[in-house]
Amino acid sequence: MEKIVFSILRYDPEKDKKPHYQDFDVEIRRPGMMILDGLNQIRWEQDGTLAYRRSCREGVCGSDGVNVNGVNMLTCVTHITEVVKKGRLVIQPLPSLPLVKDLVVDLDDFFNKYFTVKPYLISKTPPPHRERLQSPAQRKKLDGLYECILCACCSSSCPSYWANPEYLGPSAMLNVARFVEDSRDDGADERLDMLEDRIGVWRCHTILNCVEACPKSLNPTQAIATLKKLLVQRRF
Numbered sequence: 001m002e003k004i005v006f007s008i009l010r011y012d013p014e015k016d017k018k019p020h021y022q023d024f025d026v027e028i029r030r031p032g033m034m035i036l037d038g039l040n041q042i043r044w045e046q047d048g049t050l051a052y053r054r055s056c057r058e059g060v061c062g063s064d065g066v067n068v069n070g071v072n073m074l075t076c077v078t079h080i081t082e083v084v085k086k087g088r089l090v091i092q093p094l095p096s097l098p099l100v101k102d103l104v105v106d107l108d109d110f111f112n113k114y115f116t117v118k119p120y121l122i123s124k125t126p127p128p129h130r131e132r133l134q135s136p137a138q139r140k141k142l143d144g145l146y147e148c149i150l151c152a153c154c155s156s157s158c159p160s161y162w163a164n165p166e167y168l169g170p171s172a173m174l175n176v177a178r179f180v181e182d183s184r185d186d187g188a189d190e191r192l193d194m195l196e197d198r199i200g201v202w203r204c205h206t207i208l209n210c211v212e213a214c215p216k217s218l219n220p221t222q223a224i225a226t227l228k229k230l231l232v233q234r235r236f
């Protein structure tokens with residue numbers, strides 16, 4: 001049976017002075033095995049102390065982002081065969097986020113930035129009897145924006161995010177664009193005000209790592225470019 005080596009960054013804050021790599025052999029027992037299947041095989045059959053996050057197993061919850069062979073991705077929707085190099089996967093936690101244990105990182109800062117941008121409908125009109133309607137064209141403008149699953153693969157791959165701890169990052173800004181483009185929302189100005197600041201859009205240098213990393217094929221760079229344009233238009 002074919003075996004792949006999973007070289008995993010291990011760190012137990014109660015035992016280890018610093019992180020180190022540990023190799024595990026994973027058996028390819030059926031076609032189409034995902035990286036998460038390999039991690040489960042290790043945890044269930046070889047080392048029950050291996051820590052990693054997962055929940056839905058189908059690319060919806062966003063909990064299992066890690067870095068594999070240098071690229072951020074979700075383990076549950078990535079085939080081992082898609083990314084294996086010379087029979088090996090090097091698996092690390094998402095870069096730049098505080099390490100908790102093994103592949104688990106602390107996402108508090110990431111989510112605090114998301115909450116900072118008020119990711120909910122702000123309406124200045126009283127609620128209608130049933131619902132706030134949109135035309136098909138207005139609804140279509142949200143495609144490519146509303147699908148974010150908050151996995152942090154984009155923000156933790158962004159060099160500006162690494163270098164500027166206060167920078168909101170691509171995920172939070174994609175979520176600003178999601179509401180700014182929503183015909184039912186009246187909060188564009190207060191959100192855009194936030195992005196004029198040094199924590200906002202001008203920290204993006206169009207390096208595009210975020211686009212490569214997004215497992216939902218979203219384009220935070222394009223969303224940021226739209227927000228930059230709106231900020232400039234607002235001045236005139």
Ligand code: SF4
Nearest residue numbers: 158204205207208210
């Ligand atoms: S395009 Fe902007 S947000 Fe995306 S990785 Fe580059 S600097 Fe970061």
Ligand code: SF4
Nearest residue numbers: 148149151152154214
């Ligand atoms: S934009 Fe993509 S990579 Fe970033 S948090 Fe959302 S789903 Fe994840």
Ligand code: FES
Nearest residue numbers: 055057059062076
């Ligand atoms: S386990 Fe939910 S997105 Fe992968």
